[in-house]
Every structure is written in structure tokens, then in C-alpha cells.
Amino acid sequence: MNTAAALPILIPLVLMIIMIINRSDTLARWTGVAGSLLLLACSVYLFATVRHSGILTLQAGGWRAPFGITLVIDLFSGLMLMAGSVILVAVSVFSVRFIREDCCNNRFYVFFFSLAMGLNGSFITGDLFNLFVWFEVLLLSSFVLITYGSTPQQLKGGVKYLALNLLGSLFFLAGTGLFYGETGTLNMARLAELLREGEYSASLNVSAILIFVAFGIKGAVFPFHFWLPASYHTPNITITSLFAGLLSKVGVYAMIRVFTLLFMHDQVFWQHLFLVVAGLTMVIGGMAATAQYETRRVLSYHIISQIGYMVMGLGIYTPLGIAGALFFMIHNMLAKTAAFMVAGLIRRVKGSYELMEIGGLYRERPLLAVLFIVPAFALAGVPPLSGFFAKFILIKAGLEDGHYWITAMAVFTAMLTLFSMIKIWNEAFLKKTPGNHPGINPPVRLNWIDLFPPAFLGSLSILMGLFAGPVFRFALEAARVLTNVSPYIESVIYGLSP
Amino acid sequence: MEVILAILVGILFTAGVYLLLRRSIVKFIIGFIFISNATNLLVFMASGLLAGAPAFIRDEGGEKIIMADPVPQALVLTAIVIGLGITAFTLALKYRFFQVTGTDDLDQLKRTDQ
Amino acid sequence: MNSVILQIAEKYIRWLLLFFALTALLRGHHFPGGGFIAGLLAGLAVVFRSLAYSEEKVFRDFPVRPVTLLSAGLIMILLSFLPAWLTNRPFMTGVWVKPVLPLAGELKLGTPLVFDTGIFLSVTGVILLFLFSLKIPEKWK
16 A cells, blocks of 8 residues: 555646646746656656565555556556656746747646646556546646637637547447446456456457547547647647647557557457558658648657557567567657757747748757757657667567568658658758748747757657666566566555565 | 337437537537437446346345446446536537637638648 | 526525535435535526526626635545545545534544535536636636
């Protein structure tokens, strides 16, 4: 029993209440930063505890596992908690100056922290239905954030985002309900135990497919990805970078969690499905990005293409493949958020997101160029940055297990990514400023608060590349826990530490 | 009883999907409410129905009592609460959308993605 | 709407609804009922009043801001976690005290009641927020 396991949910809740009561904008901003730092400290502490003493469980109200509400933190959740809090810290610093463009400042932080609560909740829950509830918390706050400025563009994007994601939630709920009807419990550990013991009828596949579609919609996997490019370029850039780092990754997290723990009774079918879907997601996202000429849209399509890599890791389904997926998720959260932040800074300096209208930044703002090149090359997979090792692990796993097609596609998509990153680089940084778009006069000064978050994330990405060994070891340990589920089951249901 | 409810769920899903595919946002919201209620009924039915059996019982001292499964009821209650919040949000969004764009037509949305 | 019949009826139905809400809140832990239902009923009382008169009048006369209700409810929910935490029991365990009153017999009081009251307040606040922000968005800000 460890009450500390509830802290990732309780801290955002307390901060949310503070933000509802508080009226002062300045206080809200700095409380936001301080709160995110607190959350980061807490998740680092939890990760250290999990690594030191095994899986951490909390049975709410002392009700034993299959009956009560369970919170479970294993290495995978711990890693995700840490990566998520790093993004939250960076975005909270970034929002100090950027959110001012829109109205009602401290309302932003209410939803910022309710988003954090939903995020952490879905990372640490040990119960399928609670996963649904936390998803809804996350989703509702993201609905509010995406339509935050109420411009026509945002409302239009918001309606599309809302429509598909609401359907996804209902699919999830229906799948969960049918699953309960079939098995009589929703505790994930108990379900894993049941599903490994006995034969289950074909109706289990119905709920498996429903849940797969639901997570596919959340994660923007290929046939369900349309909402993402339609809505991500509309809100304030702070909100876009928050979403880019966190939202779709929660879908992938849930997919990895559920499909390693529960639905492995028909492994061949699922593996094939995941690999096909992953390949299509990668290539289609990457190709669509090459046709775009707006920084945020290029980056949005890249989110889709990179979700494909994570699903590929799950589809390979060896410890190495899953470790690759985890490594890729963490790398992608850092690099993607940083890339979006730099896009916001470019807009601030040049007044536009359209690549056709900007240029000459390399000469004018060399620092910004450095800040862009780090996440861009990390995304494209240039050594020694984090993206290189992420792709390397995945490709190695694919080759070892004999999935040559998907590996070839992964390499091909890496080329596509490099192509679009070079496109942004050429158009925004190298090319001369187009004569008819002189930009903003007088020139905007960027101060350290603007530059710090992308620099912070970029340097983390470099560190992750330089110290790829230790990070990979964590990921591999987490993946071993995922592929060999008996310690998870034992520590949740029987309260044993492995 | 289950057959009737199953048919009802089917009808609600059909009507909901039909409404979701219409162009008006109001119809979209009504369609969403239909589908959400159909899903709630589905979850409620998933563990079987016992007509008249209570989910909460007193301890009657060793007697065997037929008892309905409380878990789906709890799940449905939670789902209804979430549905309430989402419906309120979609209505507010619709209101705002109409104020800003002056239209109820989803076909006007085409331009945010190409 | 300005109907005298509705306004007279509202006077009585309001108390009926509030009483019903209180009953649902208090019996909630072991019987059907609970904070959410009670909150909806209390919210309904206000909605009904706004039907009989107008949203502006209800909003003007209402003693507290809905956001205050909401945050008070959330704080109560947080407070209900404290006793279990301080007495080193598992997270969210119900802690009960059972004082014996002279005439009424044993009275069961516990953190679930605090929790439920918190839910009640926040649900009422949310219903009022829905009502005011959808019906009178310009006055409400």
C-alpha cells in the first residue's frame, strides 16, 4: 500500500482547484510552472521507487484487487509519467509568454492541469473502465483547449476533432461493456490471468476490435487519422505543442498496454494487423507531409507517420521491438514538442507559418536555426540524436524477427521525414526572405523564456542520443515486464513484489 | 426482455448513425446522444438482466437472494455522467460556432483541411 | 415565460425538490441515491425557477457564484481523503465515527458523506454553470 502512487492524480487536482479559485494571471503562470516542476519531481521519485522495489500498486479504499479500483505503476507507466511531466514543464514555461495572445489567461491552466490529471490517470490506472474515465477527462480538457480562442478556424477544427474522438470513446465504452459481459471483471491484471488460463469465445474478438478502433482513433493510426491534421494547426501554438507531445501518445500507450496484457489469444492475426496498419500509417503520413507548405501541417502529418513506428514496435512483439516502441515514444514526445515550439517562435519572428512567406532566418536568427535543427534532425533520425537510436532499435528488431517489408517501409519513411525537414530548413532558414513579405517591423526580440523550452527539450533529445545505452536499458526492462506479465499479475492481485 | 432491449439498441444505433451523417450540427449532436445512450444500454445489458432483482441488498442472514450485478450499473452511471458533460460541451460549442460562423452546415467546414 | 401558475407552483416544488435532494444525499451510501443524483435534483430546482421567472433574475438573486460552489465541492472531495491518509490507512478508505445521540440512537458519520457532499456541491455548481453559460452568456461573464 503506497499512497504516493496516487500523487500523479492528486497534484494536478489540487493545482486545478487553485487555478479555479485564483484570479491573478501572473500567479497562475508561475503556479503553472511550479506545479509542473512538482509533478516532474513526483514522477521521478515514483520511477526511482518502481525501479528500486518493483511494481507499485494502490488499492483504493483497501478493497482487494479484482473488486476495487487499482492504481498500478510499473516501469512502463513510470517512464511515460516522467516523459509526460517533462513535456508539461516545457509547455508551462512556454505558455508564460505565448498564451497571452488569447483571452482569459488563468482558465488555460485549469484545463492544462485537468489534461495533466487525465494523462497521468490513464498512465497509472490498472482497470479498463478507469482507463475510459481518464481518457474522457483528457478528452474533455482537450476539447476545451482546442477551441480555446473561439476563432472560426478553431471552431471548425474543434468540431472535427470532437466528432471522431467522441465516436472513439463510445467504441471504447461498448468494447469494455462487452468485455465485462464475457469475463465478469475489468481489472486488467485479473483479466490477463483469466485470458491466459482458459479458452474464450469469438465474441471476445468483437470487443478487441472495438477497443483497437477506439485506441486507433485516439492515436491517429492510419484509417482513423483524419482528425489530427484537420485540427492540430488551428489552436494557439502552445496548445498544439502540448497536444503533439502528449495526446496521440496516450492512445499508443493504451494500445501497447492492452494488447500486450490482454488480447494476445490470437497473436498472429493481431501482429499482422498491427504491422500492416503501422506501415500504412508511416508511409501515408510521411507522404502527405511532403505535399504541405505550412510548418504546423508538415509537423502534424509527421505525428501520424511517427505513430506508425510505435505501432510497428508493438507489431513486432519481441521485447526488443516493444523496447524500441517505448524509446521511440519518449524520443518523439521530446522532439515533436520542441519542433512545434520552434514553429511558434518562427511565427513570432516572421509573422507567418506559411513556408512560402518566410525566409532568411539562418542569417537573422542563428540561435533559432540551432534550436530547429536539433529536433528536426532527431525526428529524421540523424545520429547522434535520439531519433537515430529509436529507429535503429526498431529496424534491428524488425530484421531480427524477419519482418523485412515493414523494415523497408520504416527506412523509406525516414527518408520522407528527412525530405520534409530539409524542406522546412531550406524554405524558412536558407532561402532569402521573399520580397513581398518583409515580416514584422520592428523585429521581435525573443527572450530566454521563449527560447528555454525548445532548448531544454532539444538538449534532452541530444542527451538521450548520447546516453542511449541507459535509456535503452530502462526501455528494455519495461518491455520485459510487458511481455512477461506474471509479475504484474502477481503484484496487483496477490500483493507480492516480484 | 433482452431481445427487446437488443432491438432497441440496434434501432438507437441506426438512428444515431443516420443522424451523425447529416450535415447539420444539431442533428449531429442528437445523433451523438442516441449513440451514447445505445452504448450505455449495451453496457447495461452486457452482464445479463435480472428483472426486479436489486443491486443493493441487506444482509438477510444466510438466505440466498437473487441479486443483480451492480458493476454494470456503476459503469453506466459513470458513463451517463460523462455523457452529460460532453453533451453540454457540444451544445456550448454549437452555440459558439453558430455565433462565430453564422451557419449550422457541416459542409462549410471543408477548408480547415485540404 | 411569465406564468403566475408556474410561479406559485415553483414556490412549493422548489422545497420539495430540495428536500428530495437532501434525502438522496443522506441515504446515498448504503441505498440508491448519492451525491450526483442529489446534485441533479438541486440543480433541477434552480432550472425550474429559471423557467418560472427568467435566467437573469435567478442569476441576480443567486447568493453564490456557481464557480464557488464547484470549487467548494472539489475542496470537500480533497478533504475527505485526509482522514484516511492521516490515520495511515489505504488511500480513500472510509473513516467512520459513530456518536450515539440521546434520542435518535446511533448516528453514522464518515468520510464517504463528506465525499458525497463534495460531489453534490460540484454537480450543482456544474448544472448552474451549464444553465447560465448557455442561456445568458453575455451577462454571465
